[in-house]
Amino acid sequence: MPANPSAFRSHRLKVVLSLLLAWSGTLHSGCDRKNQDGPIRLELWTLALRPRFTHYMEDLIARFERQRPDIDVVWVDVPFDAVQRKYLAAAAARRAPDVINLSDGFYSRFVALGGVADLRAHLPGDPDQTYLPGALRLCRIDGKLHALPWYLGISVAFVNEKLLAEGGLSRQTLGTDWPTLRRQAEDFHRRTGKFLFCYMLGQETRLPQAILQQGLSPLRPKTSGEGLESNLDDPQILRFVSDWVEFYRRGAMPTEAAVGGHGPMIDLYQNGQTAMLITGANFLERIRDAAPDVYRHTAVLPAPRGAAGKFDIATMLLCVSSQSQHPREAAELAWFITNPENQLAFARIVNILPSTPASLRDPHFAFPPDPEQDKLGYARALSAQSLAEAQSFILPLAAWPELGRAFEERIKAALLDGADVARTLSQISRDWNRILDSYAPATLVSDPVSGTHQTGKGAS
Amino acid sequence: MKQGTVAQRWGASDTRPRFHRPWTPWAFLGAAVVVLGVFAILPTLQVVFYSFTRYTAFAGPDWVGLQNFRRLLANDRFWFCLQNSFVYLLVTPVLMAVSLTAALVVHHLARGGKWLRVLLFLPVVTPAIVASMSFRLLFNEQSGLINTVLTSLGLPAVKWLSSYPWTLISAMTVTLWKGFGYYMMVFLAGLLAVPRELEEAATIDGAGRLRGFWHVTLPSLRPVLALVATISSISAMKVFDELYVTIQGAPISHQTVVPLIYRTLSEEGEYGLAAAQGVLLFLIILALTVVQLRVQRMGS
Numbered sequence: 001m002p003a004n005p006s007a008f009r010s011h012r013l014k015v016v017l018s019l020l021l022a023w024s025g026t027l028h029s030g031c032d033r034k035n036q037d038g039p040i041r042l043e044l045w046t047l048a049l050r051p052r053f054t055h056y057m058e059d060l061i062a063r064f065e066r067q068r069p070d071i072d073v074v075w076v077d078v079p080f081d082a083v084q085r086k087y088l089a090a091a092a093a094r095r096a097p098d099v100i101n102l103s104d105g106f107y108s109r110f111v112a113l114g115g116v117a118d119l120r121a122h123l124p125g126d127p128d129q130t131y132l133p134g135a136l137r138l139c140r141i142d143g144k145l146h147a148l149p150w151y152l153g154i155s156v157a158f159v160n161e162k163l164l165a166e167g168g169l170s171r172q173t174l175g176t177d178w179p180t181l182r183r184q185a186e187d188f189h190r191r192t193g194k195f196l197f198c199y200m201l202g203q204e205t206r207l208p209q210a211i212l213q214q215g216l217s218p219l220r221p222k223t224s225g226e227g228l229e230s231n232l233d234d235p236q237i238l239r240f241v242s243d244w245v246e247f248y249r250r251g252a253m254p255t256e257a258a259v260g261g262h263g264p265m266i267d268l269y270q271n272g273q274t275a276m277l278i279t280g281a282n283f284l285e286r287i288r289d290a291a292p293d294v295y296r297h298t299a300v301l302p303a304p305r306g307a308a309g310k311f312d313i314a315t316m317l318l319c320v321s322s323q324s325q326h327p328r329e330a331a332e333l334a335w336f337i338t339n340p341e342n343q344l345a346f347a348r349i350v351n352i353l354p355s356t357p358a359s360l361r362d363p364h365f366a367f368p369p370d371p372e373q374d375k376l377g378y379a380r381a382l383s384a385q386s387l388a389e390a391q392s393f394i395l396p397l398a399a400w401p402e403l404g405r406a407f408e409e410r411i412k413a414a415l416l417d418g419a420d421v422a423r424t425l426s427q428i429s430r431d432w433n434r435i436l437d438s439y440a441p442a443t444l445v446s447d448p449v450s451g452t453h454q455t456g457k458g459a460s
Numbered sequence: 461m462k463q464g465t466v467a468q469r470w471g472a473s474d475t476r477p478r479f480h481r482p483w484t485p486w487a488f489l490g491a492a493v494v495v496l497g498v499f500a501i502l503p504t505l506q507v508v509f510y511s512f513t514r515y516t517a518f519a520g521p522d523w524v525g526l527q528n529f530r531r532l533l534a535n536d537r538f539w540f541c542l543q544n545s546f547v548y549l550l551v552t553p554v555l556m557a558v559s560l561t562a563a564l565v566v567h568h569l570a571r572g573g574k575w576l577r578v579l580l581f582l583p584v585v586t587p588a589i590v591a592s593m594s595f596r597l598l599f600n601e602q603s604g605l606i607n608t609v610l611t612s613l614g615l616p617a618v619k620w621l622s623s624y625p626w627t628l629i630s631a632m633t634v635t636l637w638k639g640f641g642y643y644m645m646v647f648l649a650g651l652l653a654v655p656r657e658l659e660e661a662a663t664i665d666g667a668g669r670l671r672g673f674w675h676v677t678l679p680s681l682r683p684v685l686a687l688v689a690t691i692s693s694i695s696a697m698k699v700f701d702e703l704y705v706t707i708q709g710a711p712i713s714h715q716t717v718v719p720l721i722y723r724t725l726s727e728e729g730e731y732g733l734a735a736a737q738g739v740l741l742f743l744i745i746l747a748l749t750v751v752q753l754r755v756q757r758m759g760s
Contacts, residue, residue: 085726091517092731113729114518205707255601255622259709273602322518405728409537412711415621 039072040326042333043097045087045317050077056349062252064336071329084109091115096323098330099337100149104138104315104394105204109401111146112439116319118144122331129177130340134391135315135355141396142440147317148338149355151346153280154383154390155303155312158287162297163275171299174276178304182243186252188275195254197276198265201244202258202412208404209393210244213306219395219436227441228397230429245414258415265317270294278303280314281379282351288376300371300379302386311390315355341427351380360384384418399439406431495591510735517729528736538737540713541720542744544628545697549714551632552692556685559640564673577648584641588634592705595634596621599706605723627707634702638697643688650684651677686756690749697745717741 049057061073063283076097078086084106102110110116127136127145135149142164159171167188175181185196200206220231231237248257254273256264262279269277270291277283281300288295305311318334320327336342344353344362354360365384368377394400407428414424486493511528513521532538566577583591598605599620607617620630654677662672676686700718712720717737725734 084729088517088726088729109729110518113516142662147656202711255619259707261709402728409711409713413713417624417713436697 009438039070040329041072041074042077042099042324042330043074044333045076045078045083045097046101047078047083048080053346055348056346060337060342064333067213067336068329068332068449071333073333087115091321091323094323098321098324098326099334100321100435102147102317102319104317104392105404106401107147107317107319108141108394108396108398111141112398112402115322116146117322117324117327117331118146119148119320119327119331119334120145121149122320122328123148124332124335130358131338131355132357132387135314138315138392138394138396139317141398147319148334149158150316150318150338151343151352152316152355152387153282153314153352154386155278155314156281156383156386157301157303158269158277158279158284158298159301160213160269160272160275160294160297161299163192163194163272167194167196167275169196169275171301174301176302177303177316178306179243181304182247182252185247186250189252194272195252195268195274198254198257198260198268198274199244200257200261200265201253202408202415204261205404205408205411207241207244207411208407210306210314211240212393212395213308213310213312214240215306215308216240219432220443228436230432230436232429232432234427236267238422240426241411241425245411245421248415249418258412277327280352281376281383284379285351295375298375300375300382302382305389305437309389310393311386313387313390313392315392347380351376351383353380353383360387399435402435403432406435415452476492485708501645507735507738510732511739513735515730515732515735517731519733523551524732528733529740531733532736537712538717541715541717542620544714545716545718545741545744547625547628548632548696549693550634551696552689554632555636555639555643555692556688557597558636559643559688560647560681562640562644563651566644567648567651572586577645580644581641586638588701589639589705591638592631592634595630595637596706596708599630621707624709624714624757625711631699631702632705634706635699637697638702641690643692647681650681654680669689672757682756686753689756690752693748694745695751697748 033431044061046057056075057075061075061081065071065073077149080103083100083102087100087102096115100116100405102116102379107116123145127139127148131149132152135152139145139147139149159174161171164170164174168191169184169188175184181197188194188196202250208218214233214236217231218237219228221227224231232241247253252266254260256268260268265274266277266279266283266286268274270287272291272294277287282301284298287298303311318338320330320334324330338355340354340356340358343356344359344364346352347354347359353365365381367373367381367385371378397403410419410424410428413419414421504690510521512525514524514527515521562580566573566580569576599607601607601617601619601621604620606620611617618626620626634692658676658680659672662676667675697716698718699716700722703715703719704722707714717742721734721737721741724730724737
């Protein structure tokens with residue numbers, strides 16, 4: 001027994017702790033994906049491409065690896081609904097992928113969190129010469145290039161002509177603007193007990209974009225000149241939002257409009273509960289496979305436009321993680337995936353639109369001779385044609401997803417709990433101003449194409 | 461018989477413990493201490509630390525003092541959710557009544573008791589997600605079975621999945637369905653421990669079934685009742701799956717604190733704020749449990 005037992009115990013404790021620390025250090029270095037001797041390992045995350053596009057992606061990666069033998073790409077496909085959670089969890093564990101496919105609706109949240117790298121210094125070419133300006137605009141926040149546009153979706157309208165006829169409507173008499181469609185929807189519901197359409201007002205709310213599509217701006221410059229504040233107290237916006245909320249409250253849209261989101265909205269159309277579905281042209285294939293009977297009666301029409309006269313464009317983006325050890329190589333991989341040839345090859349196997357004008361010149365996007373026989377081709381050509389009159393109604397603003405979430409929460413209360421719309425908008429304004437104040441000030445610039453407002457470079 | 465110390469009963473002539481080496485008990489406890497330390501105590505302490513920091517997936521943790529708690533208390537959605545957590549506690553007495561009734565039925569059933577026990581226990585082993593999804597279909601406002609039955613009886617359809625407080629009631633129904641089998645088993649164990657002689661004495665004294673239950677069985681079950689009340693209250697405060705799946709898409713103001721924590725953590729990526737929410741919930745549950753135990757001790 002040692003002379004001083006407590007000193008002996010303390011010594012043993014130190015030894016045990018040192019061993020534990022050394023072990024955890026070994027573990028940490030084992031987790032580090034930096035490879036000093038072998039090829040550079042890049043991890044690429046995509047959204048819901050397996051198993052349909054496995055062959056395309058594997059071929060794409062193999063070609064990239066042949067071009068860059070010093071790079072080894074590991075491809076991971078992630079479900080759409082899980083990507084935000086998984087990316088956050090991976091980043092918290094310091095294991096974020098190098099290149100990640102994000103949707104325009106939430107990508108700027110990761111910009112706000114500092115999760116995506118600025119690509120300006122890493123790209124092998126000029127993005128302005130490669131991508132459509134309307135798609136690229138979204139990728140620039142606070143003067144930095146945070147993403148590259150990949151494929152696009154322009155909303156088109158699918159109509160179930162059989163169901164329309166039951167409600168006394170046809171594709172010729174169907175309204176092309178929202179006020180007419182809302183009137184027709186109430187009559188349609190009375191006649192059939194079904195719904196003409198479902199528009200996402202609550203869950204995954206489209207209302208802030210719809211306000212922009214209407215040519216109205218939900219934000220305005222602060223009177224002090226620096227930064228933005230809510231413009232939701234604009235009487236035109238109040239009237240516009242009230243019209244939608246009242247329409248929902250009259251029961252002319254299913255509950256899914258408030259609590260469902262995009263997935264349930266498609267299910268409703270496939271189940272024959274709604275006669276009209278406004279979504280990307282690529283979803284026609286899903287309808288064909290899941291509901292062939294509905295597909296047989298489906299016709300493709302241009303989507304309704306707001307008062308600004310522009311179609312809404314949805315953009316898939318490729319970003320490089322701010323945690324990437326190899327941002328240059330990761331940017332190169334993103335550039336390769338989004339180049340015109342590869343985007344065209346992708347568009348040939350699925351009904352999406354490339355974000356590169358060079359690909360769009362291909363005859364693949366021409367109207368088919370018989371639209372009835374080739375509905376998919378017609379939908380594709382219609383969306384490609386609409387591209388000239390389309391733009392993203394998501395503001396390139398780091399705070400945008402947070403503003404959207406605050407809007408969604410409050411508007412649900414108006415839709416479901418009967419809260420007063422004016423009061424709700426005033427509460428949203430208060431939330432928005434608080435959120436905007438917590439970000440670096442941004443400014444509004446007029447969009448030369450549409451005349452609508454967009455956010456510009458941050459002041460700081 | 462004379463009662464002695466443990467050492468005496470083990471046959472030792474003196475009162476010295478048998479284990480002379482002070483490290484021996486630690487060797488037995490070591491594995492449990494390490495597992496608990498690494499997977500329970502250390503993470504809990506970390507959460508407390510994170511609650512005082514600004515911490516996201518990409519930055520931090522940076523010490524911000526009480527800022528997260530101030531933000532939390534100034535935000536009405538936390539208060540809405542906390543209020544709903546307390547409303548959710550209403551499921552506890554219902555759950556206790558249903559599970560005690562089920563236990564009594566199973567206990568007194570002469571034939572088929574075993575099968576009924578298995579049947580009533582089935583919801584417990586059903587995964588919460590499966591149960592919640594099934595109930596979501598039943599509660600569907602347009603085509604669900606419940607509204608179909610209601611409307612066929614000439615009653616108005618109920619907005620189970622979108623209108624407050626029906627959203628909360630829908631989730632509580634799932635909790636009730638899924639949980640009562642477990643508590644039924646706990647009550648059954650309690651019923652088996654009630655001294656037979658007491659019940660027989662009550663019967664001889666002329667007490668009917670109801671009086672016998674009220675004056676003999678129920679007082680004997682008091683420790684079990686206290687246990688069930690405590691455990692089910694804690695579970696009700698921590699409920700997540702039933703709300704997350706059954707009323708998916710409903711506003712956060714229809715949900716309780718744990719779904720709010722999940723949302724802040726996994727969807728908003730604000731780890732510091734989520735930790736603060738967790739710490740506050742822990743303190744509330746702790747306070748409630750202490751109060752509950754005190755009240756029960758006073759009652760007994």
